[in-house]
Amino acid sequence: MLAARAVVAGFTLITAPKTMTSVAATASSEPRGMHASASRDARSESPQQRLQKLLAVPGHHPSRVNDLLLLRPDTDVETVKEKSNNKHVVFFHGDIQNFQEDMALQPEGSQWLCWSLEQVALTLGRRFPDRHVWVVRASRMYLHKFSCYQNFVESNMFGAPEHSPYSTDFGAFLHLRALLSHGMERADLPHPLQPHGGADSLPSGFSLSLVGFSKGCVVLNQMVYELPGARADPQVSHFVKRITDMFWLDGGHPGGSETWVTDKQVLKELASSGVSIHAHVTPYEVCDPMRAWVGREHGLFIKTLEEFGACPSKKLHFEDEPPCIENHFRVIQEF
Numbered sequence: 001m002l003a004a005r006a007v008v009a010g011f012t013l014i015t016a017p018k019t020m021t022s023v024a025a026t027a028s029s030e031p032r033g034m035h036a037s038a039s040r041d042a043r044s045e046s047p048q049q050r051l052q053k054l055l056a057v058p059g060h061h062p063s064r065v066n067d068l069l070l071l072r073p074d075t076d077v078e079t080v081k082e083k084s085n086n087k088h089v090v091f092f093h094g095d096i097q098n099f100q101e102d103m104a105l106q107p108e109g110s111q112w113l114c115w116s117l118e119q120v121a122l123t124l125g126r127r128f129p130d131r132h133v134w135v136v137r138a139s140r141m142y143l144h145k146f147s148c149y150q151n152f153v154e155s156n157m158f159g160a161p162e163h164s165p166y167s168t169d170f171g172a173f174l175h176l177r178a179l180l181s182h183g184m185e186r187a188d189l190p191h192p193l194q195p196h197g198g199a200d201s202l203p204s205g206f207s208l209s210l211v212g213f214s215k216g217c218v219v220l221n222q223m224v225y226e227l228p229g230a231r232a233d234p235q236v237s238h239f240v241k242r243i244t245d246m247f248w249l250d251g252g253h254p255g256g257s258e259t260w261v262t263d264k265q266v267l268k269e270l271a272s273s274g275v276s277i278h279a280h281v282t283p284y285e286v287c288d289p290m291r292a293w294v295g296r297e298h299g300l301f302i303k304t305l306e307e308f309g310a311c312p313s314k315k316l317h318f319e320d321e322p323p324c325i326e327n328h329f330r331v332i333q334e335f
């Protein structure tokens with residue numbers, strides 16, 4: 001949510017210090033011939049060569065599309081060679097972050113190229129070397145900097161969400177499932193997820209970890225609100241059961257509340273779901289006196305889950321350093 005933070009605080013990101021340099025990443029756009037390279041032996045490929053851009057992938061409704069980046073797993077990793085690999089990580093980015101070539105054209109984005117979507121995918125690939133890493137680009141970037149995930153949750157132009165319960169017509173779980181299904185098909189992955197259906201529609205060994213950073217956490221929050229209804233729907237419940245972990249990384253958005261979920265009923269559902277919950281924050285978000293509710297909501301999120309018997313992992317990173325945007329981004333590397 002850093003773009004909105006800059007507006008509130010009365011400064012722009014152009015003035016923020018920049019100490020890291022950009023490392024070029026090459027993402028090949030589709031198509032790769034008649035088929036993508038899923039069947040190719042990737043052991044000779046660099047991480048950049050394993051990165052594939054998939055544009056305008058449809059979700060639950062054909063008109064709702066998102067661009068995706070897919071980083072295929074490192075096939076030299078022993079766990080990949082020994083097992084049928086259908087493990088996936090999905091990342092939802094924050095404000096400013098975009099494809100590298102788009103960020104390079106924007107004054108506020110060019111200084112943060114080391115946190116482009118391509119670079120984040122490569123970072124996550126090192127964190128999860130045995131998994132397919134998917135980076136979902138927000139369907140709209142208002143003023144080239146405010147990420148808006150309106151395909152997953154109703155949002156205003158700045159990306160502030162209006163959360164709602166589960167619906168069979170629209171929602172985060174339905175859109176994500178269809179998006180992954182069509183993305184796997186587009187990338188020619190073996191044993192793809194089916195866009196809808198019960199247990200029989202899920203490939204063997206399929207598992208899913210979800211990671212939200214900054215503004216991207218609104219998607220995870222929406223899923224928490226949808227969880228009671230989704231777990232009761234036989235067409236969605238089996239997909240939800242395959243979610244093993246949810247990571248909240250320094251969540252923030254320009255709204256005045258609900259940066260973290262505090263509704264006790266839906267948090268009770270999350271606590272009983274079996275999902276491993278992780279909350280990693282920095283002083284940039286939870287110690288800002290101008291937005292004190294963020295820290296209070298984060299504390300209530302953790303406390304309520306613990307009261308319901310969950311054991312969320314939690315960490316305040318860089319607590320002895322002054323709050324800064326650089327450390328806000330660095331939580332992506334440190335979690």
